[in-house]
Amino acid sequence: MTDAPTRTQSVRNIALLALAQALGGSSQAIIMSIGALTAAGMAPNPALATLPVTAMIIGLALGTTPATFLLHRLGRSRGFMLAGAIAAPAALVAALAVVLSNFWLFCAAFFVVGTTAAAFQQIRFAAADSVAPALKSTAISWVMFGGVAAGFLGPQLSTISQGWVPGAPFAAGYIVMAVIAVVTIGIVSLTRLAPAHKPQQGAPQGRPLRVLLSTPAIAVPIVGATVSYALMTLVMVAAPLAMVYACGHSPAEASGAIQWHIVAMFAPSFITGAIIKRIGAHLTAAIGLVLIVGCAIIALLGLSVAHFNLALILLGVGWNFGFIGSTTLLTQAYRPEEAARVQAVNEQIVFGTMALASIGSGLLLQLIGWQSINILAIPLAALAILLLAWGDITRRRPQPAE
Structure with missing residues (x-):
């Protein structure tokens, strides 16, 4: 940031990013709660029931480097919003895969969801870089505190929505994930995050x-x-x-x-x-x-x-x-x-x-x-x-x- 953020701006960023973290964590909690249970009903082999969750984790791991550079090129707010815009249709594809009982489409949807999670995992860096220096550790810890809400909210949402789609148990949970992604986009749009550092021509490039x-x-x-x-x-x-x-x-x-x-x-x-x-x-x-x-x-x-x-x-x-x-x-x-x-x-x-x-x-x-x-x-x-x-x-x- 060109100018140091005021305390009010810092508190605003921390609060909004903590809420975004809570919602993003809720989606992950939904996946951990019902992902394997959903897959067990349509996997060609019961031993493959954990494959969709594994696909999500692999997507997360492979998406970390592209997500980092995307956030620095587009700006963090727009980068997080783009991740939400990809996560929403991916979650809907997961719901469609459940309705169609298409195991491999379900795995592919989870992989894409994992790549978008790679962006949201970096909310803690956005918080640390968008507050006054004295508030860095506080920003990281408060944003991570949003995971408490996720720990309770995600499993509850997956349980409540279990029977919403007749004949396709758990499908509604992934529709809820899509709604969460859209709401997260709205929340992130209200933040005023530090722009990524873009060195000028001839400026130091770092070590x-x-x-x-x-x-x-x-x-x-x-x-x-x-x-x-x-x-x-x-x-x-x-x-x-x-x-x-x-x-x-x-x-x-x-x-x-x-x-x-x-x-x-x-x-x-x-x-x-x-x-x-x-x-x-x-x-x-x-x-x-x-x-x-x-x-x-x-x-x-x-x-x-x-x-x-x-x-x-x-x-x-x-x-x-x-x-x-x-x-x-x-x-x-x-x-x-x-x-x-x-x-x-x-x-x-x-x-x-x-x-x-x-x-x-x-x-x-x-x-x-x-x-x-x-x-x-x-x-x-x-x-x-x-x-x-x-x-x-x-x-x-x-x-x-x-």
């Missing part, structure tokens, strides 16, 4: 990508965000399968555990920004990873519903601290002319790894079991904690003049 990625201030938060997201996805996806098929708990108990996990992922955002201001982003992210280690330890201590609930709550809070802390660190590390490249690489690494974790979670559950997955999470989280500590030590050292 080369290889230099950026070898800079601890950039590499460390990328690793922190990646490990936080990957471990959260790995454990979250495996947990309901382990509860129902390995431990004999009911699907309702598994759904309850996941719902509380989603709430735990986003509810701490109300205070995460204040915590970062008080103790710093490095320590906040490290505490998040310690909580993920705590999740694994609780999971190893027992297989009751209470153990799963507590483990998944710790996992959600740990992801929140680890991901928001790392994102805050990253937004403080690059120059304006470097934003598009750094954000694109960060998103590609984070969500590409998330896709691999999601796809591999069920396979690992079958090969090594629930408790072994949690054992695997402990050293990975510990390595990321050590890396964050090294990054903080490096930051505190006197830097040579450029």
